[in-house]
Amino acid sequence: MRAALTRVFGLLHELEEQGEPIAPSLFRVEQPQLPDPLPRALSEGEIHTLEVAACGWLSVATSETTLDAACFFLLAHAGLRASELVDLRQADVDLVQRRLYVRGGKGDRDRVVYLSAIAAKPCDSM
Secondary structure, eight states, X not given: OHHHHHHHHHHHHHHHHTTOOOOGGGGGSOOOOOOOOOOSSOOHHHHHHHHHXXXXXXXXXXXXXXXXXXXXXXXXXXXXXXXXXXXXXXXXXXXXXTEEEEOSOGGGOOEEEEOOHHHHHHHHTO
């Protein structure tokens, strides 16, 4: 809606600059305001709260909570994209060397991602 109004106002301003008579009342119409954009990053406190919750999932020790914790820590600490996480296979995980082989990532490139101790912990439990 806002984009359409912006185009209309741009056209009206252009016509006015070319000498076309445009009623001044048209320019008094208020354009809708965009909502505040969502934050791009979490605060340190929010990250800490999530990590505490994920560590709590590990203490429950079901296959589902362990998988949730592993996914969280791989996304948060290893820098995996969600699509890369979904595409991981067991053969791509080397827990001895604490690394993952990410195949066909961004730009369809393969790469190796090294795991921190906290990211490797839930993977060891699986």
